[in-house]
Amino acid sequence: MKRVRFWIAICLSFLLILITQPLIEKFTPIAAQIPFVPAVQPSIQGQDKPELQPFEEVIKDHEKLQGLFTLYRHKETGKTFAEIKPEQLDRNFLAVMTLESGLGERGLYRGIPLNDLIFNFRRQKNTLQFVVPNTNFRAQLGDPQERSLSQSFSDSVLISLPIRSIHPKTKSFLIDLDPLVLSDVLPNLSRTLSARIGGAFMPDPSKSYFSNAQTFPQNIELESVFGFVGNALPKADFNLPDLETLPDNNAFTLKVRYSLSQLPSQNGYRPRLADERVGYFVTAYQDLSRNSGNVPFIRYINRWHLEKQNPNQPISPPKQPITFWIENTVPLEYRSAVREGALMWNSAFEKIGFKDAIVVKQMPDRANWDPADIRYNTIRWFNSVDAFFAMGPSRVNPLTGQILDADIIIDSNLIRAVKQGYGSIAQNNWRNMPFISRLTGNNAPCSYGMDARILNYAKLARLKNPAIAAVNNTNTINPHNLFMSSANDLCYGMEAVEQFKLGAMSLSLSENVLPSSDRMKEYINQFVREVAAHEVGHTLGLRHNFHGSGMLSPEELNNPEITRSRGLSASIMDYNGVNLAPQGTKQGDFFTSKVGAYDEWAIAYGYTPINAIVPAGELKELNKIASLAPKPELAYAPDEDAFARLDPLTQAHDLSNDLITYAQWQFDNARSMWQRIEKRYPGKGESFSDTEVAFNQVFNHYASNLFAIVPYVGGQSFNRYRSGDALGRLPFEAIPVTKQREALATIQKNLFAADSFNFSPTLLNKLTPSRWLHWGTNTQFFGLDYPIHEQILYLQTFVLSDLLSSNRLERLRDIELKTSAGNALTLPELFDNLQQSIWTEVMTPTSEVPQISSLRRSLQRQHMNLLVNLALRNRFSFDKVDNFLDLVVGIRTSNPPEDARTLAWYQLRQLRDRLANVLRDRSDKLDIYTKAHLEETSDRISKAIDAKLQAQ
Incomplete structure (x- = not known):
């Protein structure tokens, strides 16, 4: 009944x-x-629920899988129930979700972590609630505030799972797992798909199923397959172009791995307090019982539980080493380099008494376990069309900071680039303005001076003003890559690939090294080894350190005696640029071969055994280690410091402690490579598009070195020392004015000077786009000839607008108050210096005024536009933006200091007077291009000067 x-x-x-x-x-x-609808709808609290059924009747015809949670799986339908013991209620466990199959683009890659959290089961009438406890706020035992925490800060109840039966003897609860693993509650795929693909996608219940289940004493491993159907946004939406990897955009399958595991307890692990001088990822919470300090935060570093087998011995193996398995998908030729990179960290652990702290094993081809199994730390390989990155995430106990699991993933594109003609991978998406595309699409911090304001405004501008959606009517900026978000442990990116390819091209052009030669294989292995070591560093708990590459002088970089003993960089956690020797110097190591001094120091802070009962008992010994921070080789600057673009030595993909000297070497190298490209490209029977790819790669390198030295102007070094660490040192120290002037002179010589770019007609007429037309290509339909003027103008505009950006002008003005007289680069000096170098033909005319070249005319117009923007207080408005450069200039010159506005006005008046003199005295000696240019400029300046200031 x-x-x-x-x-x-x-x-x-x-x-x-x-x-x-x-x-x-x-x-x-x-x-x-059109919401994301789960394949199996989760039960809702308060709905009517079926009455409990006899335990044996529910599990009839189900296979029993005993483990952390005992599972009962139907032999035919796959229907799965989980048995939760009474003592497992209100007890914390760890849930880890991994994307086990992907699409190969848009961030949907095999091996990507989706979510990880601690959870517990709480009984509420006839359901067990899947609850994520709030660990952000805590109180000490015995504190009355402990009673109020649950009412003050809510936990998150993600889903209620109906209780199907209760065992008559053990009183354990039988729950249906399908609502948990076949819905979007844990992996949050709906949010990911909406952000990365657009359109409306939902799992089709007829194509989605619970595919596999394994149980072990400490964990259970579950796998679900989601068959998605829907409608992708059409290609007309320039923010989300068509998916390129699918046979049909409207249907695809994603596989998700769920690892539910026991949290370690009473295992002797002691959390270690963090210190801002040393770069670790942290687990932070507010201790409401804490009365001392300005903010009641407790911060633990994320680290592994590492203990000596023999604590009394100076060096001992660990009780349980940190073991990595190289996945059997990693190509055979790279496995040795991956192993070497991972084991590179053992030298740092040996210095604090651990022998073989890290162990690397090879996953068998016929392994009976899955790489996403939380019991295994793996180094995995995946394929994509747009990723160009490696990633070293780890799963952490949010109560203590103990690292429990780590799975590194490496995109094959990072390595494959060299084997595909030194550049064909990126050719189709970055045709005309590759350095601009990588500027906006690269996930490395601060690459090429692109600040967050431009990225954010660019996204809005593309929505409000379709004119910005394309540069020169071509899809030269990949919209997806433009706004793809990144986490702290998502590394490298297009610029790393470009650096890697450039080094290979240099070998080919300068030493005639063939792609299949041992020399090239060694070069590739150097890169793979550094990538692997960097990602393992992340899994050890370490953050980026973008100050590491400033350890050696330019002259020391190619001295093997120095680099083999100290490395190329103080930290493998930097994005170290490829080391290219200057002309006439024998090439040394391209990439570093060992962890640096900073890395060893950071490992010492995180893993040195210290006898203490509670974390606070370690502080005395930890402070001894951290107080060494003022040593130059221990300088630390993570992502947030690099994004500020304040300290010129805190950048990605740079090298040496003197970027000005190193950059000039690279400018000379670039000119030499361009000459060789003209003579040797294309090879017999090869496409002329290879010439364009090679030309752009060198141009990218040239651009990156220009952007690297801009931060010297108005730059300041910044440190994280605590008071008393370094006598006479303050957190901010202005870059010596002589170095600022040297940087400015180098920029003028290599970017603004009339002879900065002298390309032969033969080379320019070889620069042709690829003519393939099929999926995965972005074929050029308009502007087939290479837009060299616009390529150069883009570069000049980015550098010039950065030099005259509101942030830099404010900083220069402030530095005048922070330094003694004569030791600062003043605003008038900067304005005058730029005007003299950009308008040389007008400001310092000879008896015969030189004819102004087309490249110079474009630069001068842009300089005038910048000054007008500053002088007239032009508010940034999307309605006034006609192209991407207007966007850049408008954003960077908005809200400058009043002194800068006044100086811009003054410079315009000076320039108008000079123009009037030239046009009056030498008009008959000018060619029509120059005369028209000067007359129009004079007219525009006069109108700007006479215009009323816009109301604020």
Whole structure:
């Protein structure tokens, strides 16, 4: 009778849905009609639930899988129940979700971590709630505030799982797992798909299923397959172009791995307090019982539980080493380099008494375990069309900071680039303005001076003003890569690939090294080894250190005696640029071969055994280690410091402690490579598009070195020392004015000077785009000839607008108050210096005024536009933006200091007077290009000067 009533209720429910659905659709907004619908709807608290059934009857015809949670799986349907013991209620466990199959683009890559969290089961009537406890706020035992925490700060109840039965003897609860693993509750795929693909996608229940389950004493491993169907946004939406990897955009499959595991407890692990002088990822919470300090935060570093087997011995193996398995998907030729990179860290652990702290093993080809199994730390390989990155995430106990699991993933594109003609991978998406595309699309911090304001405004501008959606009517900026977010442990990117390819090209052009030669293989292994070591560093808990590459002088970089003993960089956690020797110097190591001094120091802070009972008992010994921070080789600057673009030595993909000297070497190298490209490209029977790819790669390198030295102007070194660490040192120290002037002179010589770019007509006429037209290509339909003027103007505009950006002008003005007279580069000096170098033909005319070249005319117009923007207080407005450069100039010159506005006005008046003199005295000696240019400039300046200041 009960079953009859149950089925009657079900039928009535379906009838109600059929009647009300048309009305719901009629009155529901369109956006609300296309939500992410889970394949199996989770139960909702308060709904009617079926009465409990006999335990044995529910699990009839189910296979029993005993483990952390005992599972019962139906032999035919795959329907799975989990048995939760009474003592497992209100106890914390760890849930880790990994994307086990992907699309190969848009961030949907095999091996990407989706989510990890601690959870517990709480009984609420006839359901077990899957609860994520709030660990951000805590109180000490015995503190009355402990009673109020649960009411003050909510936990997150993600789903309620119906209790199907209760065991008559053990009183354990039988729950249905399908609502948990076949819905979007844990992996949050709906949010990912919406952000990365757009359109409306939802899992089709007929194509989605619970595919596999394994149980072990400490964990269970579950796997679900989601068959998604829907409609991708059309290609007309320039922010989200078509997916290129699918046979049909409207259907695809994603596989998700769920690892539910026991949290370690009473295992002797002691959390270690963090210190801002040493770069670790941290686990932070507020201790409401803490009365001392300005903010009641407790911060633990994230680290592994590493203990000596023999604590009394100066050096001992660990009780349990940190073991990495090289996945069997890693190509055979790179496995040795990956192993060497991972083991590179053992030298740092040996200095604090651990022998073989890290162990590397090879996953067998026929392994009976999955790399996403939380019991294994793996180094994995995946393939994509747009990733160009490696990633070293780790899973951490949010209560203590103990690292429990780590799985490194490496995109094959990082390595494959060299084997595909030194550049064909990126050719189709970065045709005309490759350095601009990588500027906006690279996930490395601060690459090429692109600040967050431009990225954010660019996204809005593309929505508000379609004119910005393309540069020169071509898709030269990949919109997806433009705004793809990144985490702290997502590394490298297009610029790293470009650096890697450039080094290979240099070998080919300067030493005639063939792609298949041993010399090239060694070069590739150097790169793979550094990538692997960097990512393992992340899994050890270490953050980036973008100050590491400033350890050696330029002259020391190619001295093997120095680099083999100290490395090329103080930290493998930097994005170290490829080391290219200057002309006439024998090439040394391209990439570093060992962890640096900073890395060893950071490992000492995180893993040195210290006898103490509680974390605070370690502080005395930890401070001894951290107080060594003022040593030059221990300088530390993570992502947030690099984004500030304040300290010129805190950058990605740079090298040496004197970037000005190193950059000039690279400018000379670039000119030499261009000459060789003209003579040797294309090879016999090869496409002329190879010449363009090679030319752009060198141009990219040239641009990156220009952007690297801009921060010297108005730059300041910044340190994280604590008071008393370094006598006479303050957190901010202005870059010596002589270095600022040297940087400015180098920029003028290699970017603004009339002879900065002298390309032969033969070379320019070889620069042709690829003509392939099929999926995965972005074929050029307009502007087939190479836009050399615009390429150079883009570079000049980015550098010039950076030099005259509001942030830099404010900083220069402030530095005048922070330094003694004569030791600062003043605003008037900067303005005058730029005007003299850009308008040399007008400001310092000879008896015969030189004819102004087309490249110079473009630069001069842009300089004038910048001054007008500053002088007239032009507010940034999307309505006034006609192209991407207007966007850049408008954003960077908004809200400058008043002194800068006054000086811009003064410079315009000076320039107008000079123009009037030239046009009056030498008009008959000017060619028509120059005369028209000067007359128009004079007219525009006069109108700007006479215009009223815009109201603020």
